[in-house]
Amino acid sequence: MENENTPFKAGLNSGLILGLISVVLTYVIYFVDSSLLAAWYVGIGIFVLFIGLIIYFGIQYRNSIGGYMPFGAAFNFSFITLVVAGIIGVLANILLFTVVDPALPNVLVDAQMETQIAMLDKFGAGDSISSEQLDEMRTNLQNAYTPFGQLKGFGFLLIGYAIFALILGAILKKRDKSLDF
Structure with a gap:
């Protein structure tokens, strides 16, 4: 029986590689300046890096199986990659927020509140927010950093992962045109 490299195994x-990169980046950013974990531009940068790495790994996988990959295999590869990296990232975040630095969620919530209030002020809606609404925003943000909040957020991320896997599958697929009649 030959050792076949399936989309599941490759994903x-x-x-695993992306998950470990995610953990290393998260902890390096935490040690450099923990408030950067709440910065939107850091999140966008990491997201772009991960999409690029998934495409790179996908092309490597496609080349290893003969240079052609149907859409289904490309989707499966991308989705499994995202899910595995996401699970590792969530577990690392739970560890960071509950064991390594339990005070970190409050720092991140404060940074996010400042950003949201500044954005509301930019649109002229900052004065119309009541203190009850601000308290509710703070509570919702704090809940997102609990282990249950992290797992719940990951559940919603699965929908996003499926959408991105569809897009990545379309990018990575390559059919053998010599088989066309």
Whole structure:
């Protein structure tokens, strides 16, 4: 029986690599300046890096299986990669927020509140927000950093992962045109 490299196995390997990169980046950013974990531009930068790495790993996988990959295999590879990396990232975040630095969620909530209030002020709606609404915003943000909030957020991320896997599958697929009649 030959050792076949399936989209699941390749996605699992790529997901482990991306997950470890995610953990390293998160902890490096935490040690450099923990408030950067709440910065939107850091999140966008990491997201772009991960999409680029998934495409790179996907092309490597496609080349390893003969240079052609149907959309289904490309989708499966991308989705498994994202899910595995996401699970590792969530577990690392739960560890960071509950064991390494339990005070970190409050720092991040404060940074996010400042950003949201500044954005509301930019649109002229800052004065119309009541203190009850601000308290509710703060509570919702704090709940997102609990272990249950992290797991709940990951559940919603699965929908986003499926959408991105569809897009990545379309990018990574390559059909053998010599088989066309």
